[in-house]
Amino acid sequence: MSSLMDTSTSSSTLVLCPAMELKDGKETLLFDPSLLQKQPNLPKEFIWPSKDLVHAQDELKEPLIDLSGFLKGNEEATSQAAELIRTACTNHGFFQVINHGVDPGLIRAAYDEIDAIFGLPMSKKLGMKRRTGGVCGYSGAHADRYSSKLPWKETFSFGFHKNESSDIVVVDYFKSVLGNDFEHTGWVYQKYCEAMKKLALVIMELLAISLGIERMHYRDFFEDGSSIMRCNLYPPCMNPGLAMGTGPHSDPTSLTILHQDQVGGLQVFVSNKWQAVTPRQDAFVVNIGDTFMALTNGRYKSCLHRALVNRESERRSLVFFVCPREDRTVRPPSDLLWTGMEVPRKYPDFTWSDLLEFTQNHHRADVATLQSFIHWLRSLQS
Numbered sequence: 001m002s003s004l005m006d007t008s009t010s011s012s013t014l015v016l017c018p019a020m021e022l023k024d025g026k027e028t029l030l031f032d033p034s035l036l037q038k039q040p041n042l043p044k045e046f047i048w049p050s051k052d053l054v055h056a057q058d059e060l061k062e063p064l065i066d067l068s069g070f071l072k073g074n075e076e077a078t079s080q081a082a083e084l085i086r087t088a089c090t091n092h093g094f095f096q097v098i099n100h101g102v103d104p105g106l107i108r109a110a111y112d113e114i115d116a117i118f119g120l121p122m123s124k125k126l127g128m129k130r131r132t133g134g135v136c137g138y139s140g141a142h143a144d145r146y147s148s149k150l151p152w153k154e155t156f157s158f159g160f161h162k163n164e165s166s167d168i169v170v171v172d173y174f175k176s177v178l179g180n181d182f183e184h185t186g187w188v189y190q191k192y193c194e195a196m197k198k199l200a201l202v203i204m205e206l207l208a209i210s211l212g213i214e215r216m217h218y219r220d221f222f223e224d225g226s227s228i229m230r231c232n233l234y235p236p237c238m239n240p241g242l243a244m245g246t247g248p249h250s251d252p253t254s255l256t257i258l259h260q261d262q263v264g265g266l267q268v269f270v271s272n273k274w275q276a277v278t279p280r281q282d283a284f285v286v287n288i289g290d291t292f293m294a295l296t297n298g299r300y301k302s303c304l305h306r307a308l309v310n311r312e313s314e315r316r317s318l319v320f321f322v323c324p325r326e327d328r329t330v331r332p333p334s335d336l337l338w339t340g341m342e343v344p345r346k347y348p349d350f351t352w353s354d355l356l357e358f359t360q361n362h363h364r365a366d367v368a369t370l371q372s373f374i375h376w377l378r379s380l381q382s
């Protein structure tokens with residue numbers, strides 16, 4: 001299976017870049033913000049094509065969905081929320097929710113722990129690095145995965161799922177990877193992920209209602225899912241106009257529940273232009289991912305978005321990626337495949353496990369991941 005990974009190397013980096021590390025005998029760039037920020041110029045690996053750097057023209061504040069009525073079982077509020085969701089997801093796959101029921105103190109604690117993680121010495125962070133082919137662990141600009149268009153960010157990701165042996169998998173992960181000193185951090189993210197999963201299942205009900213299908217359909221599909229939690233830290237950048245915190249993409253996952261701090265930088269592609277998402281500390285950003293788009297047979301759109309960096313401030317975001325159990329077949333409900341006559345399938349059956357493996361080993365998730373994945377699947381079958 002040919003690798004589609006970006007393998008271009010740039011020897012000039014050896015001169016420019018203050019820090020390299022040897023990986024499998026190959027010199028790769030080491031994303032150490034404390035060193036890189038002192039550099040006068042942005043290393044070439046972080047420079048993005050001009051087509052990706054087009055400025056945002058407007059701010060996108062709507063649709064903002066108040067969940068309080070739905071959570072109380074108010075039918076009028078439920079149908080209003082469903083209508084807003086239907087319009088937003090049919091067009092661009094982005095909305096925000098307020099009065100979601102998540103404790104603001106838990107959100108604050110999750111941000112505090114971001115600093116505990118990324119404030120560790122580089123040697124410690126490299127010791128908890130994401131393994132090739134996996135999602136979990138630390139990553140510095142994904143410099144060990146790609147050689148160009150590197151994102152100006154550090155990430156730390158881990159799984160959240162129920163399993164027979166433990167119902168505190170996040171606590172276990174933090175203790176095993178970061179040590180017993182991080183048990184408290186593990187509990188903060190255990191509670192945070194539990195709150196995200198609870199909110200995700202509420203939103204799944206609303207999504208089903210908005211599509212006019214059986215209310216529990218998606219809730220049941222995701223109940224036993226294996227989700228991914230990611231902490232993002234975007235350091236200040238000496239040349240933010242040429243860099244990207246996270247490049248243009250749609251999430252290959254199903255549903256993303258994101259909280260951004262007050263710095264700002266998230267943008268979504270709506271009405272054929274990039275629009276800034278103004279931070280609201282009381283809101284969660286929700287976007288439809290590729291897998292959920294397939295679960296609606298393309299009725300709901302996977303949201304195209306990106307994150308910019310700035311010269312002055314660090315930016316942080318907490319991102320919860322809702323995923324189904326890895327072996328579940330991704331197939332739209334039959335109610336979406338019949339409107340008095342048969343509706344053609346837009347995507348073949350697949351599993352999240354296969355799409356995840358594709359993004360981790362064969363294709364850098366971008367603005368066309370699902371199409372590339374379908375082509376790749378078909379190439380395997382031919």
Ligand SMILES: C=C1C[C@]23C[C@H]1CC[C@H]2[C@]1(C)CCC[C@@](C)(C(=O)O)[C@H]1[C@@H]3C(=O)O
Binds near residue numbers: 253
């Ligand atoms: C399954 C995943 C792959 C990524 C993390 C989750 C969902 C979002 C994906 C990602 C953020 C999309 C942009 C590119 C990417 C490489 C990144 O910038 O981190 C993607 C993640 C990844 O492959 O690690």
Ligand SMILES: O=C(O)CCC(=O)C(=O)O
Binds near residue numbers: 260
């Ligand atoms: O940090 C952000 O605002 C966006 C991050 C993102 O899109 C992602 O991690 O998938």
Ligand SMILES: [Fe+2]
Binds near residue numbers: 249250
């Ligand atoms: Fe994303």
